[in-house]
Each structure stands twice: as structure tokens, then as C-alpha cells.
Amino acid sequence: MILLMLTKDNEIIKEYMLQDDVVTIGRDQRNSMQIDDPNVADQHLRLVYRFLTWQLEDLSNGNTLLDNKPVDKANLSNGDIIGFAGYCIPVYFADEEPNSQRWGAHYDQQKTWEVHHGRPQV
Numbered sequence: 001m002i003l004l005m006l007t008k009d010n011e012i013i014k015e016y017m018l019q020d021d022v023v024t025i026g027r028d029q030r031n032s033m034q035i036d037d038p039n040v041a042d043q044h045l046r047l048v049y050r051f052l053t054w055q056l057e058d059l060s061n062g063n064t065l066l067d068n069k070p071v072d073k074a075n076l077s078n079g080d081i082i083g084f085a086g087y088c089i090p091v092y093f094a095d096e097e098p099n100s101q102r103w104g105a106h107y108d109q110q111k112t113w114e115v116h117h118g119r120p121q122v
Contacts (some may be wrong), residue, residue: 001045002094006033013087023047025089026059038108039085047076054091056082 004016016033024031026044035044035090041060048055054076058064065083067076080088 003047004033004090005091006035006087008087008091021049035085035087037085037087040087044084045082056095060084064122 001017001019004011004018004023006016014033017033020032020037023033024043024046025035026042027031027035027037027040028042031043041063042061045059045064046057048057055073056064056066056071056076057073058071062072063070063084065078065082068083076091078091078093080091082091
């Protein structure tokens with residue numbers, strides 16, 4: 001199980017507790033997490049649970065960041081922060097304690113991070 005908190009401007013917009021092995025994020029309403037924003041691609045990114053590991057796959061031609069670095073595909077760790085189109089998603093695995101205090105990060109248009117400490121409210 002994975003908890004994803006969609007945030008923008010340090011505000012939690014919505015929390016998702018997902019149990020599926022494939023999670024899609026994008027503007028299209030068929031996504032697991034649908035974000036109605038013209039800056040978000042129809043199919044922006046995908047999270048896939050494989051071999052006991054969550055993987056992030058960018059579907060938007062390089063418009064996704066993981067911990068402030070461009071990413072095409074990467075394994076996720078508890079406490080990672082996914083950034084795209086002005087949004088950020090701190091990653092929290094419901095069955096693990098976070099390995100960092102990076103919660104509440106804000107992703108701005110210059111692709112910089114302001115990191116605030118604190119644990120997500122579940």
C-alpha cells in the first residue's frame with residue numbers, strides 16, 4: 001500500500017491511499033490520480049510495484065523530477081519527493097517508517113525545492 005499526497009504551494013490538495021500495483025497520474029480522467037491542470041500531461045507518470053519495489057516511470061518526455069533531479073525511470077524509496085508541473089508528491093509507504101524528514105516539500109516553477117520538516121498526517 002502506498003500513500004501519495006498531492007501538494008501545491010505547500011498545501012495538501014488531496015491524499016490517495018492506493019493498493020493497486022500500477023498507479024497512473026495525469027490529466028486524463030482514467031488515471032488513478034486525475035489532475036485537472038493544463039500543465040499536466042494526459043498520462044504524466046506511472047508508478048509500478050514490481051519485485052517488492054515501487055518504480056517511477058516518466059511518461060511526459062522529461063517533465064518529472066525525483067528529489068529535484070530529472071528522471072525517466074527510477075526505484076522509489078520511502079520519503080522520496082516526486083515533482084511535476086508545479087506539484088509535488090511526497091512518497092510514503094504505509095507499512096514503513098519514512099527514512100527522511102523531507103515531507104511538505106514545495107516544487108516551484110524554477111524546479112527548486114523548499115523543504116519543511118514534519119511527518120505526513122495519515
